[in-house]
Amino acid sequence: MDLDLRKLRYFVAVAEELHFGRAADRLHIAQPVLSRQIRALEDELGAQLFVRTKRSTEPTPAGRQLLDDARPLLAAADATRRRVTRAARGAKTFTIGFMPGLTVTDAVQAFRASHPGIEVELLRTTWDDQIDVLHDGRADVSIVRLPIDQAGLTVRPLFEEPRVAMLPAAHRLAGKPALDITDLADEHLLQDPDAVPEWRDIAVELRTRTARPVPVMRSVEEKLEHVAAGRGVAIIPLSVAAFYRRPDVVAIPVDNLGPNTVCLAWVATRRSRLLHEFAALATTADWTQRRTR
Template identity: 80%
Template sequence: MDVDLRKLRYFVAVAEELHFGRAAERLHIAQPVLSRQIRALEDELRAQLFLRTKRSTELTPAGRQLLDDARPLLASAEAVRRRVAQAARGPKTFTVGFMPGITVTPAVRAFAAAHPDLEVEVIRTTWDDQVDVLHDGRADVSIVRLPIDQQGLSIRPLFEEPRVAMVPSDHRLAGKPMIEITDLADEHLLQDPDAVPEWRDIAVELRRGRPKPVTAYRSVEEKLEHVAAGRGVSIIPLSVASYYQRPDVAVVPVSELATNKVALAWIASRRSRLLYDFADLATTVDWTPRQDG
């Protein structure tokens, strides 16, 4: 049995919205049409994907499994479409993804000089999509901050840098030359606790339980707005802190924090000579993070 990608896209929309009406609006189709397509997909897969009541729509275990599998499958399909279209036009562009705080200009200029017939573009990524841009074909390579899901990727380490705490400028720890991670144990961390295991482990010990999940912020700017408002603290790489200096937020060095590792990533199955040329060049570039304003 072949799985219809269009039905998968409909399924993902409903699974993300958990509401058939909102999903139909997002897809620009009528709700009855969407409901019929989901029922047809369930018939094809011989599995119930949603539990629907008058008040809610929930994923079944089969639905949760399909959502996990459908997202990368749809991203791969989109990447195939983009790459085939690019191959038909010829390799005229090469796109580099990069995370906040990382300066890609030296590498991009050097690569463009080595390939004058190529248009080299850049795309800013976030923690949420720094790998997605590779899988869906928006970027040829991505300069990522580890850890990431490395399945299907080739990885080449580039550099490491310290991480620091961001606190409100009037915070009790602001202005300290150095603090310990235990000084932050009672603070509200504005990010996934697993992203800062040093803090997570201490918090678990002191609170006798795992910290509650927090809202995921999509950008550094949004996260720092919440820090400045006194809603919590955040741990970020030093170069990011340097790029986003502001008077209402203080940077505090923290001992016992592991460094942030930065690497170059690309889809392992791709065999483009340009990928390897950029990877070789990237290892010769000075990636030393800037630490001033």
């Protein structure tokens, strides 16, 4: 029995929304149709995927396992479709993803000079999608900031840069020339604590880690708006702080905070000659062009 990708997409929508009505709206189909498709998928797999009551819809252990497997499978299918469509059109493009604060000019210009017949496209990414653009085929390579899930990827380090603490300009610590990570232990961190293990470990040790939720933020601009409003602090790479400089927030070095590692990544199963040629250029590129002041 072959898995039906359409039914998998329907399943993922229900598993993410945890509500058949909202999932049906998201998919632009009628709810009874969605329910029939999920039942058909359960029959094909021989497993119940959801426990459904009047008040809630929750995935079963089989449903949670299918969700873990379905997301990369659907991303790979999307990537295949994009690449086949591009090949059918005869388009000779090479797309490079890059994170905020990074200047990719040197590597891109070198690649364009050696491949004048290739159209190079640039795709700005975020913390949320910097590897998604690889798995779903939107980008051929991506210049990423660690940590990332490296499963299924080839990852090559490019350089490291310091990270700084972003504080409101009126913050009690804003006038200090440098901070110790313990200075921030009782602050509300506006990002996943696992992305700043130095803060996470100190906060746990001192029992000051806050249980307040972190707002959903999809850009550096949003994060800095929250900092400026006094809702918390953020740890970001120095080049990002320089690029998004503004008068109502300050960037302060943190002495015992590890650097951010910037890497080049691509899907490990791809064998494109262009990938490896760009990788060679990127590892020897002049990354001093990035803004650090």
